Amino acid sequence: MALPETADYWGSRPPQPLVMPRRRRPLLSADEIRAYGFVAPLVVLEILFVVTPLVIGFYYSLHRVDYFELTSFRGFDNYWRVLTSPMVLASLAATAIFAIGALILTLSVGLSLALYLEQDTRWNIFARAAALVPYVISMLVGSLLLRWIFSTDSGLVAAALGPFGLGDTTILADPTAAMGALIFNAGWRDSAFAMILLLAGLKSIPPQLHAAARVDGASAWYRFRHVTLPLMRIPILIAVVRLLIHFVNVLTFALVLTGGGPNGATQTMGLAMYRLGFLDARIGEANALAILVFLFNIVLIAINVVLFSERRRAAP
Amino acid sequence: MSAQQSRGLTSRAVALAGIVASMITAGPLAAQTTVTMWTFLDPNKTSPREVALKEIIAGFEAANPSIRIKVEPQDFAQMPPKFFLGHRTGGNPDLVWIDAKNLGGLSQSGAGADLNALVTKAWSQADRDDFFVKAGWNAALKDGKLTAMPLFHGASVIYYRKDLLKAAGIDPASLTTWDALAAAAKKLTTDKDGDGRVDVWGFGMPLAAIKTESTPALIGMLDQDGGPFKGCKANYATPEGIKSLGFTADLITKDKVTPQEALVQNVDDITEQFTAGRYAMAITSNLRFSVIAKAAAFGGDNIGIIAWPSWSGKKPAPMPVSGWWIAAWQKSPRLAEAAKFIDYLASKDSIAKWMTVGGQVPIRKSLLDSPFLKQPANGWMTTMVDAWSTSSWMEPTECNTRTLQSALNEAVSRVVLDKVDPKAALQEAERKFADAQ
Incomplete structure (x- = not known):
């Protein structure tokens, strides 16, 4: 007997597959909730103290601001004014000279100290602590001390140069010498920071590599050139980026030591921002400059993050 | 409950509420009002101007026991911009000291209350004319509104x-x-x-x-x-x-x-x-x-x-002509008390205190024949007065x-x-x- 076309063996209902009802997965697991809980306070703080001021700063940068009142919308005119301002362009050049000079000095001294003080002897531990003194004292106090030292009238440098007939040598009022003093200030303070970063890198080099090279008759210079330096590539790059971020943004050295003078020769970007915002009351332009410097910082930070992840991958 | 009982209850409740309300409001009235002031001077320190300020405040508080002056010392360069920002965000003191470069800002931002209405309208013309550095007085005057009162002038x-x-x-x-x-x-x-x-x-x-x-x-x-x-x-x-x-x-x-x-x-x-x-x-x-x-x-x-x-x-x-002026915040809830202190600060006695204790040049004409100015050590003050009287620039x-x-x-x-x-x-x-x- 043929079954009717509209009906099947079970009647009018088609057969249903036998499956267990699926349990809905919770949006977040307990572990994820806990993890987000740990991160949340930091995120809230970042939003409050970094993102919000950044958004407000960007908003201000699009306006003319008189006594913190937004008086007219300028669009990107403030950015154009900043990018074409002779003062800002001069400060860009001063920042480049300062940052590169300070970087070279700081890294050279920091690496030398790290190599010299690598072994954990009593003397080296004491010397490392001594080298850290300029880094741990207040940046302002340190710069103020150096200001007195470089002063022509009463400074140690002038006193030391006196017997050679150079007692009236002007350091802080000479554009080139003042930049040298500013770089010295940075090197004096931050070499210890570079030393710490690089010392950590040196300690992570397996000692057997040096031992093997020594067995093969490699000289100290050869071992440094072909064992230490290649393995220190990432720590050095990290130190370079970190110090560069610091030197591009630092305000205290220039503000206290030279006040940006003479004739703007040592006026870095940080000081230009300070002058525009706090002294000249040009809040809109100061914010525009701050946003531009922030974008430059983002690039440097991105490089830093990439280097860190490379270092973690390379770690044994 | 009858309507009469209900009315009686209501009137008693209203009376009770009135008593409670009067107790609540009477509390703060009986208590001191604290007027906050930003200045770069710290009355707890010992420089001549700080000692003068301390003595002036003590004199005012003795004469006005219901008002207390609370000084919050500030960095002098950051104080005016902080005040202008506070005018927007609502976190300002009742009084602030303003320097010459920020008088325009004070007027433009609308942060300064009109001291002509609050203080000087009760003064005689002779009292107003007693401030002899006209450039300093007029600098805070715009469209008939006086947004700040000179305390002492500098140059x-x-x-x-x-x-x-x-x-x-x-x-x-x-x-x-x-x-x-x-x-x-x-x-x-x-x-x-x-x-x-x-x-x-x-x-x-x-x-x-x-x-x-x-x-x-x-x-x-x-x-x-x-x-x-x-x-x-x-x-x-x-x-x-x-x-x-x-x-x-x-x-x-x-x-x-x-x-x-x-x-x-x-x-x-x-x-x-x-x-x-x-x-x-x-x-x-x-x-x-x-x-x-x-x-x-x-x-x-x-x-x-x-x-x-x-x-x-x-x-x-x-x-x-530069120096320091005092202003009252436009939105201050204690404007009357703040104005009272400004009035006291601008009085002849207070200006004399700035001169004798604080070592400042007097800005009131009536003090220029003071024996203090005749002393040889204070000859420099006379030089300043003469110079400002001859020709001043703001x-x-x-x-x-x-x-x-x-x-x-x-x-x-x-x-x-x-x-x-x-x-x-x-x-x-x-x-x-x-x-x-």
């Missing part, structure tokens, strides 16, 4: 060491022209021990771009017709301006009476150096007189102030004048270090002024 002035000028045979009263000033500074620049290094420089000027004062580069051009501004447009590159800038640069390069290091020295540095005996004459603010006199190793009585020289010498160059408060001194100082650096033509350097300074508007 960039030339300090000198009496002993050094006497030893060099120089009469300070003879320094009426710029040329006479340069010649005196040459005589006063000395190498005492013969080691080839200058021990005492003739003339100190704060020429750094921050923490500035007025220098001959500005004062020298105040003589010109119309002054250095046309509205809010700088007019520096004039024959008088070029002469003034050239004179200032020459003090370093040609006359060698000012060290090149002055190009990076701010007013704090110059003040310290003068106090330490490194300069025979120096520019700093007259507001610092009491502090300098107290700290000077060569003795406070040994310091004098001269009026600004001029090109002709017929009369002194205009004396700039920066245009309607413009952003914050770049005025710094741009002119940078112009001096351009001439000294880069050998730029003074006219070109002044045109650069004019552009900086224009950019800031």
Whole structure:
């Protein structure tokens, strides 16, 4: 007997597959909730103290601001004014000279100290602590001390140069010498920071590599050139980026030591921002400059993050 | 419950509520009202002006037991911008001290209450006219509204060491022209021990771009017709301006009476150096007189102030007017109490206290014949009063004048270090002024 076309063996209902009802997965697991809980306070703080001021700063940068009142919308005119301002362009050049000079000095001294003080002897531990003194004292106090030292009238440098007939040598009022003093200030303070970063890198080099090279008759210079330096590539790059971020943004050295003078020769970007915002009351332009410097910082930070992840991958 | 009972209950409830309400409101009325004030002085410290402020507050609180003045000391440079920001965010004190460069901002931002309505409307005309530095009074007056009251006036002035000028045979009263000033500074620049290094420089000027004062580069051009501004447009590159800038640069390069290091020295540095005996004459603010006199190793009585020289010498160059004013916050919930304190601060007794204890030049005419001013040690105050009475000059408060001194100082650096033509350097300074508007 043929079954009717509209009906099947079970009647009018088609057969249903036998499956267990699926349990809905919770949006977040307990572990994820806990993890987000740990991160949340930091995120809230970042939003409050970094993102919000950044958004407000960007908003201000699009306006003319008189006594913190937004008086007219300028669009990107403030950015154009900043990018074409002779003062800002001069400060860009001063920042480049300062940052590169300070970087070279700081890294050279920091690496030398790290190599010299690598072994954990009593003397080296004491010397490392001594080298850290300029880094741990207040940046302002340190710069103020150096200001007195470089002063022509009463400074140690002038006193030391006196017997050679150079007692009236002007350091802080000479554009080139003042930049040298500013770089010295940075090197004096931050070499210890570079030393710490690089010392950590040196300690992570397996000692057997040096031992093997020594067995093969490699000289100290050869071992440094072909064992230490290649393995220190990432720590050095990290130190370079970190110090560069610091030197591009630092305000205290220039503000206290030279006040940006003479004739703007040592006026870095940080000081230009300070002058525009706090002294000249040009809040809109100061914010525009701050946003531009922030974008430059983002690039440097991105490089830093990439280097860190490379270092973690390379770690044994 | 009958309607009568209900009405009785209601009236009792209303009476009870009235009693409770009156108790609640009576509490704060009986308690003290605290008026908060921002100033750069700290009454808990011991400098002359701080002691004067402490005594004035104590006098006011004794006369007004229901009002307490709470001082919140601030950094003087950050105080005005912080106040303008607070006007937007709502976190301001009831009272604030304002300097000359921020009077325009106070008026434009609407943050300052009208003190004509709150304080001076009860004054007599003679009382108003008693404030003899008219430029200082009018600077805070706009469209009939007085947004700030002067407390004490200041100016960039030339300090000198009496002993050094006497030893060099120089009469300070003879320094009426710029040329006479340069010649005196040459005589006063000395190498005492013969080691080839200058021990005492003739003339100190704060020429750094921050923490500035007025220098001959500005004062020298105040003589010109119309002054250095046309509205809010700088007019520096004039024959008088070029002469003034050239004179200032020459003090370093040609006359060698000012060290090149002055190009990076701010007013704090110059003040310290003068106090330490490194300069025979120096520019700093007259507001610092009491502090300098107290700290000077060569003795406070040994310091004098001269009026600004001029090109002709017929009369002194205009004396700039700066200093400190007090303002009440427009949105303050305690405006009446704040105004009462301003009234007290502006009284003859308080101004006398600023003079005798705080070492400030009195700003009321009625105090000028005070025996205190006749004392030889206070001769400098008379010099200031005479100079302001003869000719005074105030920066245009309607413009952003914050770049005025710094741009002119940078112009001096351009001439000294880069050998730029003074006219070109002044045109650069004019552009900086224009950019800031």
